[in-house]
Amino acid sequence: LLVLPTTEENKNMDMVLTIAEAIHDLGIDRRLDPVIAIGGGVCMDIVGFAASIYRRKTPYVRVPTTLMGYVDASIGAKTGVNFAGKKNKLGAYVPPALTLLDRSFLGTLDARQLSNGAAEIVKMALVKDAELFSLLEEHGPSLIEGKFQDLPGGVESNAVGAPSRVLTLAISTMLEELAPNLWEDSLTRLVDFGHIFSMELEMEALHSSKLFHGEAVAIDMALCACLATVRGHIDSSTRDRILAVMRGLRLPTYHELLDEKMALFAIEERIKFSQTIKMPLPVGVGTSRIYDDITSDEIVAALAMAKRLHAEP
Incomplete structure (x- = not known):
């Protein structure tokens, strides 16, 4: 041992x-x-x-x-x-x-660790599964509070089985995306959502304002929701629903370290190692597309939007 x-x-x-x-x-x-x-x-x-x-x-x-x-x-x-x-x-x-x-292990975790993992569930909900998003929207705070164990509720309530259904959908949607491309022969991947800017942010904050991986991913996803709004892929009400779900799961949606310099450097790194940007963005709840035509001006506008929304009460 x-x-x-x-x-x-x-x-x-x-x-x-x-x-x-x-x-x-x-x-x-x-x-x-x-x-x-x-x-x-x-x-x-x-x-x-x-x-x-x-x-x-x-x-x-x-x-x-x-x-x-x-x-x-x-x-x-x-x-x-x-x-x-x-x-x-x-x-x-x-x-x-x-x-x-074994889901019972999750009952030993504190709220921050649960929220950390929940970010990856949000990712799959946004890029692939509207039902999963709806479950997080309805039960998110209770899932964290109940540590993803069975929730209280009557026989007719869908709350009881919500944690199990959420975990099942999170895993099955991930498998659907990974299985056909297990060795990543193709670098065009929906599961890269939330992993464009977060890689730089997580490592930059590692030894200072420590961010868990899921927290960095959540901040990335929030910025991408703003970027999708700037580009016209989603409207502001859909963006606000996305941010509300993340907040309900106690996830951060903004960090001052993710500024213009870091964001543009992350894009340079993405192009360097993946040939093109290949950035997944939501085009609705539970559906997404991959784009290569993201501009610096759009990223700067999204950063300003994210900062403004963070400052609002």
Whole structure:
């Protein structure tokens, strides 16, 4: 048993090698003895990468204990760590032998950790599933308060099964998007929504005003909702509904570090590593499209809108 501080600050090759050394010292059979990662999304990313490189491939099992791990990091084949001050720049596509989901783990989390994971659920609701958005709109605060366990309600109430339905839809929509493109041969991906500006923001704030991954994603999504409004893809009432859902889940929608300089640099990085912008934007509740024609002026206007909305009571 190896207990490690698998936090974003320690998501690096040093931690990977610590795990690899432990695997080596235990002398496990790389075909019969899986490494079991029990923890949050960072834990599963690091352990999965360590297992993928030890003797070229050692099986591993994911057991997520956080909401972020449950609906995001446990889905798909990606593993990885941060490198050169950038998020997840080293990694591999090696799926686990097994993923075990137990919702009761979520009952041990504090509100901030639950909100952190809820950001990835909002992401899938906005890009793909109107029913999921409606459930978050109706039950969001209760989901956080009830820690995604069954909610109180009568036999006829849909509140009782809301947490289970939300988790099921979050995972199934994610799988629908990831499965046809598991190795990311195509970089045109709806699941990149909320991950354009957030990568720079999260790493910039890591050692100062610490932001969890989902919090940075939420701020990115809020900015993108403003950008979609600036471009005319959604109206202001739809934008306000999106922001209200995020606030109901206790997610931040603005951060002063995400300014014009950072936003435009994030776009440069996106183009550098993905050839074009490929930015997913909502065009309605539960539907989205990917755009390559985003302009600097539109981003600046969206930043101003986000700042103004944040300042309003």
